[in-house]
Amino acid sequence: MLLALWASCVLAQDPVLERRVTSLSHELRCLVCQNQTLADSNAPLAIDLRNQIREQLAAGKSERDVVDFMVARYGDFVLYRPPLKGSTILLWAGPFAFVVVGFTLLVRVVRRRRIAAPQLSDAERSRAAKLLE
Amino acid sequence: MKRALWTLGIFVALVALLAVGLRLDPREVPSPLIGKPAPPFELPLLTEPDKRFSQKDMLGKVWIMNVWASWCPPCLVEHPVVTRIAQSGLAPVVGLNYKDARDDALPWLKRNGNPYQLIVFDANGRIGIDYGVYGVPETYVIDRKGVIRYKHIGPLNADVVKQKVEPLVQQLNSGG
């Protein structure tokens, strides 16, 4: 445990690396304290996984590689940003679809109300104009 | 009218979903490793630090790996079940002592009994991460070719052993 902390302290000297670790840790879910990100959780596993992230990024792996590493071991559950796959198309497209459907209905309603407005004949129009003078 | 029916339809679907949800456990994280080869490791034994063991050593046999630690109360709760499995001769049970200290683990075994054929010592939990361990105890069933076929998260109980573990091991042993 102390070894892990020491290792993380040594590597923690590099602020750019730390920023990458933190930003990636914010995208991953802690498996133990499941309502926290890996960045915020103090569970031992979270600390271990943060160290893993740090070591791998320091060794030259990309964010993508680290994410794949985590998913291979823990599944999609560990990702707070759901991956775009067949099963999540509805999720990602949904909000956009809501807006499109909503505005389509809005246009329809507005059109309906407009048509309902009375149309004056020319005679009525000139009468109205005379009255308004 | 159409709007109302749409809303009712969504409502009914929602209630159905929630009803199903009542029988699910949102906290359980199934393992993506099922059907994949057991991640390789080579670790010292807990009891004899000079000797090492690798998952390769079990190829050709169906075996069970039980992840435990002395600081884990549910591990103590499931210990009699694990012991019974080992004693029944169903399959060899290998222990993975996870993020523990020898000075705590050995007395724990002395107090509660050691049912394991052998125990590997994963002090820093790296191998645990490779196996997707997130909450001890966890138990894996691995087949002859070294592929993980089943994972149970949390303490084992007699029901799970009877309904899941035993049938699977028997099936794998007979040729599955």
Next chain:
Amino acid sequence: MIPELGQIALALALAVAIIQAVLPLAGAANGNRAWIAVARPAAQTQALLVAFAFGCLTYAFVNNDFSVAYVADHSNSALPLHYRVSGVWGGHEGSLLLWTLMLGVWMTAVSWFSGHLPEEMTARVLGVMGIVSLGFLAFMLFTSNPFDRQFPPAIDGRDLNPLLQDPGMVIHPPMLYMGYVGFSVAFAFAVAALLSGKLDAAWARWSRPWTTVAWMFLTLGIALGSGWAYYELGWGGWWFWDPVENASFMPWLIGTALIHSLAVTEKRGGFRSWTVLLAIIAFGLSLLGTFLVRSGVLTSVHAFAVDPKRGIFILGLFTVLIGGALALYAWRTSRIGLGGEFAPVSRESFLLANNVLLVAAAGAVFLGTLYPLLIDALGAGKISVGPPYFESVFVPLMAPALFLMGVGPLARWKHTTIPELAVLLRWALAVSLAVGLLLPLAFGQWHALTGFALALAVWIVATALISLKKRPRGSRAHLGMVTAHIGVAVFVVGVTLVKTYESDKDLKMKPGDTVSLAGYLFRLDQVTNVKGPNYVAARAKVLVTRNGEAITVMYPEKRLYVVQNMPMTEAAIDPGPTRDLYVSLGDPFDDGSWLVKVQHKPFIDWIWVGCLIMALGGLLAASDRRYRVVLPRRRGAEVTA
């Protein structure tokens, strides 16, 4: 003895609720004046009985009666008095009693302030509220009785969860519940309108202030919850898109859509059917939230003790109440009729656009919150939907709504023109763009999104001021709207600036060490051990200076609550109008040093101040004169609306 009295009071309340649910509704349908007249006294009696039961439970807590299981689970003799009181709603059973109490409060208010409504309408509204109350009382008595005894009585209690031992915890649930339960009034009104087949501008004029007040409470409740999470949970976050947070946010979004839709119904008699549907959905989402917290269907930090039996009961209640209302809606909505006409460019259409965006946003939050459950139920695995999803989806939906907030209030009802609006808005647009382009530079780094968000915030304020200038002697309701919109702008500024420019440092420090962040120098002076009423703690003393000048001294603590053996991080916060400084202690090392996290959070308090201003706007709007003019009630005759 007292707990038994409380239980009897609840059982009596259930009996009264049954009467209140059945007689007035039947009476309104048949014109039976005697039955209609039962509504008010029944509501008031029920409220009194529930209040009495609540008092009994409070008494049990204050007097450390550990023979009551609920008290034993959530209290302790060493717990300070004010937390023994707030512990009453610290767990599932007690919080249900709080819910029911709030319902009693709202029912009583309705029974007092409905003098100028037709008697049948009042009877129907109270009757529907009676059905809701019946559901909750039954739920308590049959599955979640707060007065259950245990033998032998516990020697001492298991203590209130330390996270809840906090002033914010005292007030957050009551406010939140006032909001949730308040939407039951709007719901009852909607159902009453469907039952009677009558829905007109007068109906809207009556339900609008009640809905606005409920919305105000919900705004406060959510803001309090967020503020509490910020200073209590110890890591500086204030919104996590946690399922239970979302469960409170969804009714807020729909509630906001509802108060805007009601504006059209009240002013122009339009959107009637849609307003009714929104009211049903708003309350439906309140109930859904209640379900989600207590059923174990989703994991959350907020979840109460989980019991599938309870989940089934609430789901049943939800199905009956909302399903029933929706079925009634499908059947009777055609009777309500259409409203007035309006042109494509008019205040009505802008409000309609507002509604589309808010409902889409609520839909997005709903989708994200329930999607993991859907995937799991379909056997397609387990996924997580967290802040990255919600942020990428919610912000683009809200941005147009923020823009429209500037345009809508300046558009005339029924018909307006784009040129007319452009003339009013051109300076506001120019100023907003200028600020959006320049202000981020003042803070350091320029980001396009930051500039865009700031421009929107300035746009809202500028257009609000134009709106005030256009109607200098506008009504209090108008002032309320302007205030609430400005509150939104303040909120947006807070969120944007803190998310763009916040910074933190996480490091190992021993006494004497310093760390600098955002121009401030933090020095760890010493760490001492202190003792609280029911905890022990390590308290650090951190001196903060800037350019050599002393700014403040901060005392973060790492507490251990002895009864539950639960550690807690008590962060130290130095609040300010332009920034918060946030210092929290992590774990200690063997050599006497500590893991310390220091954070600089610019303008973060604007988030909650913005919410307060929004709530103030709601209060102003609801207290407008037009709602307080009460027509004299002529006994025995109908008052036409």
